[in-house]
Amino acid sequence: MLTTLPGAMSMPIIPDMPARSCGPLEPLRVACSSCNLRELCLPVGLNPAELQQLDGLVAKRRSVPRGEHLFRNGERFEALYAVRTGFFKTCVNSEDGRDQVTGFQMAGELLGLDGISSDHHHCDAVALEDSSVCTIPYGQLETLSREFTVLQRQFHKIMSREIVRDHGVMLLLGNMRAEERLAAFLLNLTRRLQARGFSASSLVLRMTREEIGSYLGLKLETVSRTFSKFQHDGLMEVKQRQLRILDQAGLQALVNNSHC
């Protein structure tokens, strides 16, 4: 069942310890200590005793069918969510109907950090394919991270990493032209998929051209045209959402050589 489709997260990240293939099947119970995402997620660096404590906290799993909201802008913030399987987008919307995709999240990534600021979510999180998440009650995470330095530090790092990522997106939106934006986006996507055991060159997009465009500050037609140009230039094969990167270095060069 090893596949390159990002939708099917069946390839173990930690090969010698697949998550749920040993032990009894408990479909609504999860344990960080046996999760194959633990090296990408909140538990990084925790020792076995600490991991077990975290298991007690991250007790609830929730599945989110494709197209459904995990949470909505304005809802009360109660918990963070770690993507277990599947793929999400987050988007902010201004008073007037403007809409901006602020990120795409895959296995091991945390959703909901924006909610801490005011006890209410500031964006929508929508599953782009059938997905499941681990629920991390925020109050309990606070308590536990007062006890375990490593957990506290890791949590702070994750928040800080989100800030750094956001600054990178600002650079992209503020400085890059369409081709550079799309190239940077694709390289980021494949890098993250690769970190999860997928092919670096072959992927299926979970989002529409419009969603990519919203994220990159472009109209869907521009995204489509740019894909076509990449294909024409021999950088990649594009069949709708099925992509194959043919020249990763070429894409990288697009991002590096500031508008030349």
Added chain:
Amino acid sequence: MLTTLPGAMSMPIIPDMPARSCGPLEPLRVACSSCNLRELCLPVGLNPAELQQLDGLVAKRRSVPRGEHLFRNGERFEALYAVRTGFFKTCVNSEDGRDQVTGFQMAGELLGLDGISSDHHHCDAVALEDSSVCTIPYGQLETLSREFTVLQRQFHKIMSREIVRDHGVMLLLGNMRAEERLAAFLLNLTRRLQARGFSASSLVLRMTREEIGSYLGLKLETVSRTFSKFQHDGLMEVKQRQLRILDQAGLQALVNNSHC
């Protein structure tokens, strides 16, 4: 000495308790407990005993002359900095010489949160006028925030608020046209100045057209033209960096009415 110039932060935020007008003068020693910024800064919500603990931590003050770096991209991350007086910009730079201003910080705002992610700073922080900051050693802040729930929560809120702010900038960069961006920027700036006791209508910019442009994803000429248009439309008076808002509602309408 009450002035509307953002450069001179002499107007007390908490009117009945000006920061340094009582007690002995200690130019290189600061105390959160007597700081007039404490309702805008890290100490929000702390009780007197906790405040005193924080005082022990935030011991060092540092002045940064105009044009100097507070820290640089790549430097080891040791501490966060709270702006005490003055005005800063932060900018990220990509491998190729691209440069993006990611924010402007004024009194009470925290600098350096991006450094937590990797123990190294990911951006430059530059003083746009003679400034001073309080140094908050990060390790000590971690320790103290394990002890005091309120401090822990406030620190998390500040990080989360930065994430929310960044998402707002993404919306601006991804969805708005030049006029809307500049209007949104000016409204944000005046709102923050007003929260610090300054006039909502009269201000002096601390940054160049180029720096505004970098932040807003526009070229300096576009920023200049847009200022001229605002002046022509009677929204504001513009004399180089000296601004007077004449029609705040008109600016707000520009931001709200999505490109109409």
Added chain:
DNA sequence: CGGTAAGTTGAAAAATCTCAATCACGGTGG
């Protein structure tokens, strides 16, 4: 008072958007 950095303005070029037509694909019901 001169030199330099910052700001303004104009005109032409370039990038992106808008509008419109058409195509591809997946799901559904006959």
Added chain:
DNA sequence: CCACCGTGATTGAGATTTTTCAACTTACCG
């Protein structure tokens, strides 16, 4: 099983916005 429908993707042509390049002005600093 296949035709049909709706959503998403592609492509073209013209409009719009922003950038680029250039000339010129203003303010500030020694």
